[in-house]
């Protein structure tokens with residue numbers, strides 16, 4: 001959620017109305033956590049993708065279907081949840097069989113891949129938008145949240161950053177790339193990979209976690225705010241793909257990594273004592289991870305390049321409310 005989305009939810013919805021005792025974590029993290037019994041938490045998240053806001057109006061229906069499921073599963077990953085169920089609410093301007101077949105095929109394919117069952121939903125007529133609710137389970141006490149980070153903890157990300165943002169810029173004709181880089185970057189935008197295995201492996205290892213939907217700077221800001229910390233971010237340690245570095249300047253690559261969003265990698269913190277356990281846990285699921293900074297007292301993000309302070313003005317993705 002971007003900052004404006006946060007203030008809207010804080011002002012009108014957060015903490016309002018009856019508060020049940022079985023709500024372990026309500027509004028304000030990647031998922032709500034609901035106590036089912038003494039041993040199990042239910043993790044629940046809802047995300048809407050709107051045509052022209054979250055995806056280009058002419059985007060391949062397979063990509064829309066894939067992305068809609070993947071971004072919801074990514075929120076489950078950010079809590080360390082085991083993915084289980086999906087509901088789909090689909091608003092369509094007209095019933096186009098070819099479009100629907102491709103969209104539905106992609107939804108089902110991602111569900112099959114991750115062992116998730118589509119259990120319900122709704123269809124209505126109107127401007128194209130896709131709303132998905134994903135649910136998963138977590139052993140009680142093992143959840144990852146945004147609020148557990150402490151000064152001294154190390155900051156990590158999975159995968160590489162900035163590819164999806166550059167992929168969008170290529171689709172919009174704002175950048176140009178060689179054909180092999182172009183395909184990789186656009187695929188990273190259209191077909192994000194939810195880091196479910198990594199999220200589950202981080203239970204008991206990471207002190208906080210979030211998925212990177214709005215750019216590293218913005219999403220790190222959420223961890224810092226929830227954990228009452230500041231952070232030093234090491235620009236020279238950012239995992240930047242060959243495709244990104246082969247297409248734009250290093251400084252532009254930093255901006256794509258920090259501000260563009262849509263990467264759906266995990267951003268998490270690990271106490272010094274857990275660094276060895278982290279390498280073992282993530283090696284088992286074959287996910288690359290990079291240490292990109294360290295938490296400190298105070299607030300805000302300080303950017304360092306090879307130990308030298310860099311003055312960067314990074315703007316995260318702001319959801320469109322027009």
Ligand SMILES: [Mg+2]
Pocket residue numbers: 001030074075078210211212213
């Ligand atoms: Mg999230």
